[in-house]
Amino acid sequence: MNKSWWKILGVTLLLYTFTAGFLVKVPYLGNLYESIRNFFFHVPMWFGQITLFSISLGYSIKYLRSQNIKDDIYAMEFAKTGIVFGLLGLSTGAIWATYTWGEPWSNDPKQIAAAIAILIYLAYLVLRGSMTDIDKKARISAVYNIFAYFIYIPLIMILPRMVQSLHPGGLEGAKAGGNPALGGDSLDPSMRLVFWLAVTGWVILGIWITSLKIRLNLLRDKNIINA
Amino acid sequence: MTKNIYALLKKDLLLELRQQHTFYGILLYVASTIFVLYLSISKPEADVWNGLFWIIQLFVCVNAVAKSFLQEGKGRMLYFYSIVSPVNFIIAKLIYNIILMLLMSLLSLLLFTILLKDPVDNMLQFIGIVCLGGISLSLVFTLMAAIAAKAQQNAALMAILGFPLIIPQLLLLIRLSKTAFGEIFRQGAVMQIALLLTGLDLMVIVLAIILFPFLWKE
Numbered sequence: 001m002n003k004s005w006w007k008i009l010g011v012t013l014l015l016y017t018f019t020a021g022f023l024v025k026v027p028y029l030g031n032l033y034e035s036i037r038n039f040f041f042h043v044p045m046w047f048g049q050i051t052l053f054s055i056s057l058g059y060s061i062k063y064l065r066s067q068n069i070k071d072d073i074y075a076m077e078f079a080k081t082g083i084v085f086g087l088l089g090l091s092t093g094a095i096w097a098t099y100t101w102g103e104p105w106s107n108d109p110k111q112i113a114a115a116i117a118i119l120i121y122l123a124y125l126v127l128r129g130s131m132t133d134i135d136k137k138a139r140i141s142a143v144y145n146i147f148a149y150f151i152y153i154p155l156i157m158i159l160p161r162m163v164q165s166l167h168p169g170g171l172e173g174a175k176a177g178g179n180p181a182l183g184g185d186s187l188d189p190s191m192r193l194v195f196w197l198a199v200t201g202w203v204i205l206g207i208w209i210t211s212l213k214i215r216l217n218l219l220r221d222k223n224i225i226n227a
Numbered sequence: 228m229t230k231n232i233y234a235l236l237k238k239d240l241l242l243e244l245r246q247q248h249t250f251y252g253i254l255l256y257v258a259s260t261i262f263v264l265y266l267s268i269s270k271p272e273a274d275v276w277n278g279l280f281w282i283i284q285l286f287v288c289v290n291a292v293a294k295s296f297l298q299e300g301k302g303r304m305l306y307f308y309s310i311v312s313p314v315n316f317i318i319a320k321l322i323y324n325i326i327l328m329l330l331m332s333l334l335s336l337l338l339f340t341i342l343l344k345d346p347v348d349n350m351l352q353f354i355g356i357v358c359l360g361g362i363s364l365s366l367v368f369t370l371m372a373a374i375a376a377k378a379q380q381n382a383a384l385m386a387i388l389g390f391p392l393i394i395p396q397l398l399l400l401i402r403l404s405k406t407a408f409g410e411i412f413r414q415g416a417v418m419q420i421a422l423l424l425t426g427l428d429l430m431v432i433v434l435a436i437i438l439f440p441f442l443w444k445e
Contacts, residue, residue, distance in 0.1 A: 116395065147370060151392050
């Protein structure tokens with residue numbers, strides 16, 4: 001992970017997202033007009049969040065197997081960045097919704113689910129803060145983190161698809177379910193390339209931010225880790 | 228294994244019978260909350276009734292389940308640690324909390340129908356939903372109680388941890404309840420929600436069995 005090629009790749013992809021994302025020819029659908037370009041910024045946030053929380057889950061499982069305090073730091077930092085991505089996703093969504101749905105918050109099932117997900121992971125941070133013993137904190141919060149992930153996945157993947165939603169991909173969506181906005185023909189070919197490159201770029205950025213914070217933590221706690 | 232679980236379960240139930248003040252304490256909590264509701268809104272509409280009912284269930288569950296782990300002192304936990312496996316211990320606790328919560332849910336349903344107006348069309352179906360809800364709530368909060376007890380915290384932390392986690396199931400339960408109020412659902416939707424809730428319950432049981440041994444280690 002100390003190699004620099006993936007960071008350069010990430011920056012390049014994001015530069016591409018910010019130029020091509022604003023210049024590429026987009027289809028005019030419904031009342032979206034040019035706001036459809038937010039697709040390159042809003043949707044990758046959720047891809048980023050799922051990726052980061054999944055990595056966090058992986059490190060929590062690894063911690064329970066290894067009891068290595070480093071894994072706990074990894075799990076915590078990935079969860080924190082996941083929360084930041086969630087907040088960014090909610091705010092980009094709110095801006096988008098202001099212009100398409102008429103108000104920033106309309107109690108859409110997917111908005112609610114995303115907000116609950118943030119609450120679940122904030123509770124994870126509260127739990128961490130409530131303990132002082134480092135090993136105990138690591139073990140108990142790893143258990144909570146694993147449990148939280150298995151509630152998080154049904155919460156964002158299953159529940160919103162069972163009800164009507166303003167988002168694409170709801171119960172009454174164009175294809176009656178399926179992944180929001182990613183169904184075969186609902187994503188214009190001109191946008192598809194930019195979109196997937198944008199997702200990759202944002203995910204790399206999330207991992208990069210997390211890796212910096214992990215290095216900071218490892219330096220700060222190096223007495224504990226090496227002891 | 229079944230023998231151990233049975234012994235642990237019997238111990239919890241005997242404790243409950245001999246220290247009845249805790250049981251009556253929760254009962255009084257349920258009764259006074261519902262009485263306050265009766266005084267403030269005597270005849271709520273079906274939607275309000277439904278929402279209030281499940282919120283009350285949530286708070287009753289936090290209070291009923293909280294003590295299951297918080298009452299066990301450090302010394303007693305050490306004793307359990309030396310005689311039973313963690314899997315048996317958590318299964319016994321889960322069963323005990325399910326029994327306790329089912330009792331509380333049905334009692335509060337009774338009080339709700341007596342004190343507040345009864346908007347339920349299909350009572351039998353609603354009782355089934357209440358049982359399913361009681362089981363779902365008690366399962367999630369048992370694990371949260373275990374976590375809170377291990378973190379040496381009080382019931383407040385349990386509520387902080389548990390509330391966001393239970394929202395998905397609570398939303399499903401509130402929606403499912405509407406079928407008993409006479410709301411017409413899309414074909415198969417009721418069964419779908421009920422199966423999803425059961426699936427989530429099974430998942431929580433499996434996770435509790437897998438994860439509890441890690442909490443248990445000191």
